[in-house]
Amino acid sequence: MPAMHPRDGVGEAADAYAAAPLLNCLLREVAEPAAESEGPGGRRVYRLPAGGRLLRVRGGRRPAEPELCTAGIWQRLSHAELVKLTAEELRRHTGLSNSELPTEMTDSRDAVAAILSAREGLTPPPDPYRRSEQSLITGHPYHPAPKARGGGPVAGWLPYAPEAYADFPLVLLGLREDAVAEEGDTRALDALGEAPPGYRLLPAHPWQLDLVGTRPEIREAFADGRLVRLGRSASPAWPTAAIRTLYVPDADLFVKFSLDVRITNDIRRLWRHDLLELRHTDEAVRSAFAAEGGSAAWLSDRGYRTADFAFEELAVLVRDGLREQVAPGATPLLAAALTEGFEGSPLDTLTDPAAWWTAYLRQVVPPVLTLFARHGVVLEAHLQNTVVAVDTDGMPVQALFRDAEGVKLLPDVTRAAGWERLVYCLVVNNLLEIAGALGERYPGTELWAPVRRELIRCGRGLRLPEVEELLSSPGLPGKTNLLLRWTGADGADARYLPLPNPFRTTNT
Incomplete structure (x- = not known):
């Protein structure tokens, strides 16, 4: 984690947090060491081979303070300048252009700034496990855009951000029984609310419902009664570091949703092929842990429930809670x-x-x-x-x-x-x-x-x-x-x- 001081502004801090994983990637995957160190602080010098330029950073697990040698003078790079430099080097290195990734890098940095601003004045949650899950400001230390949130407006995602200590109720939908697709043990979902006769309870992540709720197949399902809105859950849930996986402490239950947003390398949807393989995979892992015994534990993905007309978009996966698993x-x-x-x-x-x-x-x-x-x-x-x-x-x-x-x-x-x-x-x-x-x-x-x-x-x-x-x-x-x-x-x-x-x- 970059060393920050109270006098540092949010923008400067966000630059430092976002630069560290991007530099880790650039130095690991592309750059070549040019010298052990140069100047005060043992800064390490690297050559960017495609362009032949020299880059100097303060070393360590989380490299910082990038500088580019221009006309024999070391010039400090902002995060925006580092993104531009990285894109230029990658174009030369691969022969390919990519306008999407630089936008994601910028989005990641801006997301960090929004998270840091939201945290000001907030008290971390008292539960140490929740504090640990909601502590990751840098995120994946070897990804160029670990905190990107799909480029949407801050107001659309910040209420659901684990890094901002979010918690919120689930949206409860009623799904007509003839439209239910499910496999495995999903009984825990039924305890989160009450569905009317002829319907099954289908909890939804409010952010995901905002993203997909206006799609024709979902609008039509609301119009013809296959889906009905039942309000919000009485018990709040809070997002884990995975963002789309939430913990419901009152039920001691994890629920994992589709989220039609690119986070790190993937659109985080519960894909049909993965859901159809879920029981086979989870049963193999559960059986292996049971056969070995010992203290180690597996948090089983017990099953899933979704709508047959929006199989991936509205899917929810049921995962073991902690109380019966932790020593x-x-x-x-x-x-x-x-x-x-x-x-x-x-x-x-x-x-x-x-x-x-x-x-x-x-x-x-x-x-x-x-x-x-x-x-x-x-x-x-x-x-x-x-x-x-x-x-x-x-x-x-x-x-x-x-x-x-x-x-x-x-x-x-x-x-x-x-x-x-x-x-x-x-x-x-x-x-x-x-x-x-x-x-x-x-x-x-x-x-x-x-x-x-x-x-x-x-x-x-x-x-x-x-x-x-x-x-x-x-x-x-x-x-x-x-x-x-x-x-x-x-x-x-x-x-x-x-x-x-x-x-x-x-x-x-």
Whole structure:
């Protein structure tokens, strides 16, 4: 997270927050190191190969203060100037033009400014789990536009923004029984309100209903009585970091909706093909967790309900809540929040960061590797799909995983492709980011020997040959979100480039 001071204006702060992930992408995917450092503060210098220009930044997990060398003079770049520079370099680098992504980058920065303004004077929510889910101002640290909200007016999305500590009631619709399409266990939805005879309750996200409610097929359904408005839910819901997934605390229930807005790489709709695969995927994961036992838990996507005339647009997915899944006395926290920081983060008060790190690895790594080795399940164990529960001393005692939509099963994908995805999500997106946050707060902490020891321990116990290959590999798969978006590739079409493997040569 960029270092901010009270005197900094919202615009300057928004520039810094938005520049950090964009620089991370540009430096990882395109730029080449030109010198270790130059000038005060150990600034790192990079060459942009297509244009031959030199870029200098203050280094670290979240690079800052970009400067371009022009006529031998270093000139500070605003976020708008950085966007322009990035677009020019990518046009030369790829031979392709893209007017959409620069707009998204600007939208992302403007969204951060709106969020920062909305937060002024607000008190963070008292529940530490909710604070963790609603803490992500930077968001994905390796995406060029992690906070873009589809370019719509602020008034359209800010009331539903987790980063602004939003909570709100659900819109309750009545869906005529002959128009219902559903699968799995959706009974929890019926407890959110009361539908009239001949109808089933269909909760809707108010933002999504604003986006799609005027489409002809939905207008016609309201006109002919297949859909009726029943008001709002009595219990409020609040958005998690995923934005379209809400938690209803009174019901201890997560509900995930379609959202016809591009967030990071994808339009966040519950696509028909994913919904039709949901039960098969979720049952495979639930069975694998049940077979293994232990403290790790899976938040099951129990089922979905929707309208047959607006199958994707009005879909709602039902997901397990936390109370029956979290270990007694433990406090759940979103893993992504540990890398950004939030009030009450256990990383702020550690007396033994090495012990904390060892405990985190022991909770998070074994379940992911075990499900792959014994059940052919590839969890999407990145930071936003991992919840770590901590005891009263802040020590990790349990890991919980979620989101069947992101799970892959062997042999639906090849073993090699599944392993690469596992390593990206678990190691690059999750462990390397947590390690970076720890190393930043507690310099000198040994980070990589514990990772190596845990991988060796699990790999031997599971007889997983891929672990040995990982430990000896010079590179790790880094996802290329900037190039993926610039070239217009499908968001699910992950492309990787090798990153240095920091635990390759660590002694154990």
